[in-house]
Amino acid sequence: MIIGTLTTIAGACHGQALVPAQEPYQDWLEAACVMQPWSGERVSAMIDERAEWIPRLQDWGVTAVIFIPGPGDIQPNYPTEIVRAAIDDYHAAGMRVLMYWSIMHVGHYETWHTVANEHPEWWQRDAEGGVVTVYGDEWLCPSTGALDYTINLGIEIARALDVDGIMLDNNEFYSTDVGATGYCDGCQAAFRAHIRGKLGDEALRALGLDPETVGCPLPGEPLWPHWVDWRYIAWRDATEQFRRRVREAMPGTVLCANTQYKGNWVLAVHEQIAAEDLLFSESRNQLAREMSCKLAYGHCLADGKPVWNYLGTWQDDDLNRLRTSPEILDRLCTSLAWNTGPWLVGYGLIFQASAQWWVPTSYVAPEGVRWTRDESGGIDGSVAVALSSPGIARIGVSHQPFLAIEPGQRFSFSARYRTQDVQGAGPRVRITFVDENRRAPEGEPYVFYAEGEGGTHDWQEMRLDGIVAPAGAAVVNVEPFLWNASGAVWFDDVRFQHDGEDLVRNGDFEMPAGEIDAEARATLVGGLRFLREHADLYRGATRWADVGLLLSRHSVDFGQAYNRFPRPTMWALMDAHIPFAVFEEHQLDAEHLARISVLVAPQASCLADEHLETLAQWVREGGRLIFTGATALMTEYAVERESDLLAELLGHAREARAEPTEVGQGRAQWLPQGDASAEVAPGLIEAIRALGGGEIVHIDRAPEGIDLVAWAQP
Known part of the structure; x- marks a missing residue:
């Protein structure tokens, strides 16, 4: 889907007032x-x-x-x-x-x-x-x-x-x-x-x-x-x-x-x-x-x-x-x-770890601790992850996301590691099984440790076999550590296997963090730069629409007219490339209604008397109203009215307004409609156009899937 922004200079030639946006409390908000x-x-x-x-x-x-x-x-x-x-x-x-x-x-x-x-x-x-x-x-x-x-x-x-x-x-x-x-x-x-x-x-x-x-x-x-x-x-x-x-x-x-x-x-x-x-x-x-x-x-x-x-x-x-x-x-x-x-x-955008799927963890971290992806520190000059600290620390790298497993499955773990002047407890890998809520599962044991040697030495293997996922476990975390020690440890070739299949991703740390999503990140950044470079198009822009859509909160809260907004009606307007502005019932006043020429009220069943009087007065003064289904048949608190007050204020029974009818200087039309959450009133788009709405913007030969959102700079 392509969504374009149309910003232009508009006047009131179509009968609507172009009202400037509110002055923001602080300019930087726009x-x-x-x-x-x-x-x-x-x-x-x-x-x-x-x-x-x-x-x-x-x-x-x-x-x-x-x-x-x-x-x-x-x-x-x-x-x-x-x-x-x-x-x-x-x-x-x-x-x-x-x-x-x-x-x-x-x-x-x-x-x-x-x-x-x-x-x-x-x-x-x-x-x-x-x-x-x-x-x-x-x-x-x-x-x-x-x-x-x-x-x-x-x-x-x-x-x-x-x-x-x-x-x-x-x-x-x-x-x-x-x-x-x-x-x-x-x-x-x-x-x-x-x-x-x-x-x-x-x-x-x-x-x-x-x-x-x-x-x-x-x-x-x-x-x-x-x-x-x-x-x-x-x-x-x-x-x-x-x-x-x-x-x-x-x-x-x-x-x-x-x-x-x-x-x-x-x-x-x-x-x-x-x-x-x-x-x-x-x-x-x-x-x-x-x-x-x-x-x-x-x-x-x-x-x-x-x-x-x-x-x-x-x-x-x-x-x-x-x-x-x-x-x-x-x-x-x-x-x-x-x-x-x-x-x-910042998910997927901001990284401190330098290797994809490995996130730094810190439990005891004196000043000077480091997590690095050493591009030549691995076996035979390959890549490795290095954890170092000048003082006693407990730091690690955690595989994220946790690995999905099933209770009772058997696993084996292995990793290669080397050390330099490690003093204290030393290298360690913690393997932790948790339930779907990331809490301790019902079965035990659910934590396993693979231990390494400290001091200074070249590459050795750390291995742990016979690991069984306990009852209630859903995922497992693999976390290499410099555990309660100082010095430096390098890890490479981290493996966590089930039936010969390695579940760990990027266990050799060859892939830098974020590299896998370079294209997606460039796409996102390109859009953000467009906003930065064209900020003048956005600042002070106001909606440009000659059609208004009344979304009645009381009709939703008490009349269950639809789920917060009538999606089929909004989709129909978008499909027809008709820009529209949305109003709630408290915005039914001269200032807001002056911005549009046609107002659509889909199944606004619960409206107060004063709202109906405002609507009728607006129509008499030249406004054009389309109301559907049970609009206004109940008070704002869903009490059924003894009479059809809106129809009375407009001068005819609603069924008599199945076609546009003059009311003073304006016109009104009623359309039947069932469930506004599931359907649009039949003939709505034709009715809007017949009343002169949806005419401020035209798109010729628009491909399918184009939505139009129109803005203007007063």
């Missing part, structure tokens, strides 16, 4: 490209070897990086002063730096486990008191003291590191096997205050509820839809408080959050984007069409703010490998066409 190293050798490379990586990243087109502060759950844990020194160097090179953080798990910082243990009242809880323990401890709730705690600590660390921005990960409620969270004591009190202010005590008493004790409802209870809406507000208010405090303490610092806004109401993320300086879209591993749908919706939620798009460029089963060039093009071109800054993770 046309940005962010690199996130994320754990292990990638972080070590970008900190310890930054003199090499900073110019390389800049050459690729990367403009910003993000680091996670330690100590915490994500290795390596560098002291603050070392990370700060690295950040100073990135700043000196003209790059921006963000800090990874979160409210719900304190950015994986070590104190998460302390406060989670000391403050059970801070835990996110479901209706039965259950908790969320994804990532190893209880998730914290923004309606509790956890919010102030994470804000205060986050600002303290951000100031010490002198970062330019903070990214809040997993900024959301989560769910348990019981259902959604949002029932802790803090949520109960916050919702009580909210609903009393929203409905008033008399209305609550009329529902048989005590205003003094009313709490978070269960599904089917009268306040359920209000609680669903409040959960969005809770995260919006928490994020806004975080941003306000950050701006007070660190003027100019940006705030964004990783929100899975494609998900349903359980996560409660959509409102908070108004409190962020940009929208961060994690579109990892989504193909072009799905990514296009998500990014179209993301631009709706961003409402003129910059959008960053987290791409998945690595292989799912091997974090050291990139996807193929066509797969990378599919993702990157889609992202660039939708004017979203690429957010990259």
Whole structure:
């Protein structure tokens, strides 16, 4: 698939107002490209070897990086002063730096486990008191003291590191096997205050509820839809408080959050984007069409703010490998066409190890330790991996990914090694079997060691036979070491065999890290350089479309109209090369509607009275509306209306509008539609064109698979 970006200068000759994009809070947010190293050798490379990586990243087109502060759950844990020194160097090179953080798990910082243990009242809880323990401890709730705690600590660390921005990960409620969270004591009190202010005590008493004790409802209870809406507000208010405090303490610092806004109401993320300086879209591993749908919706939620798009460029089963060039093009071109800054993770891109599939490991590492791929240090002048340290160290190289095996299989291990002045325990290879969750399997033994001799000697063989995979084992890790020793050891010809087949890849270390993906990396870098060289096309660009698509959040949350966005309708517009802009119901106002000439409302079943009145007024003043299926037959909270209010406001029964009908200066048309998740309304594209929509761009003789995303520079 080819996705092109069309940027041009447009006027309002087609009736739509061309509204400039929002002025970004900081200029560098537009046309940005962010690199996130994320754990292990990638972080070590970008900190310890930054003199090499900073110019390389800049050459690729990367403009910003993000680091996670330690100590915490994500290795390596560098002291603050070392990370700060690295950040100073990135700043000196003209790059921006963000800090990874979160409210719900304190950015994986070590104190998460302390406060989670000391403050059970801070835990996110479901209706039965259950908790969320994804990532190893209880998730914290923004309606509790956890919010102030994470804000205060986050600002303290951000100031010490002198970062330019903070990214809040997993900024959301989560769910348990019981259902959604949002029932802790803090949520109960916050919702009580909210609903009393929203409905008033008399209305609550009329529902048989005590205003003094009313709490978070269960599904089917009268306040359920209000609680669903409040959960969005809770995260919006928490994020806004975080941003306000950050701006007070660190003027100019940006705030964004990783929100899975494609998900349903359980996560409660959509409102908070108004409190962020940009929208961060994690579109990892989504193909072009799905990514296009998500990014179209993301631009709706961003409402003129910059959008960053987290791409998945690595292989799912091997974090050291990139996807193929066509797969990378599919993702990157889609992202660039939708004017979203690429957010990259360093898998398959950032290496500290110099040999493919072998990752440095560090358990005890005094200053001066080295992992090197010695191009002439192997047997007969071949390549070998060398581990060296001036002091007692425990360092190694781990085969990544782990090798898939089955319980009961028998293996033999062998390797060649030589040493120089090894003092202490000496060379060793550890073979570790783990289960599918990377934990100890049920059977034993699951760890085996092949031992070598220290001192100084030429090549010898290290061998271990009769290795049996224990019960419950799924994968095995092969890890040569300099184990609790100083000096240097070289390894070559590492083999781990089953029935004569060697499972280890690159056991002779002949292939340098990253060489296997040179073509894919060049493809990715070429796209990033295009963004860098043509940044002026992206900065300040605004969507150019005369067709609007109404995606009703309440229709999704309460009417189950479709799964967050109506894919068949969006695909049909793309197939017809009709640029479109997406709106949510809160954007049904004069400012947003002035940007388009035709609005399509597919199965927007749950709309408030004021939204229908706004739509009808827009049509009477010249707008053109196509609404399908059960649009507007229910209130915003899925209560069936006694009459068809939208049809009444437009002057005719909806069935009488199967053809375009004049309404004041505008026109309206109703089309039948079934499941909007599975089908497009029959005749939709013809209806759009009959009403004068989709005419601002034409592609003659376009090959199949071309999608059009149109942008303009006001």
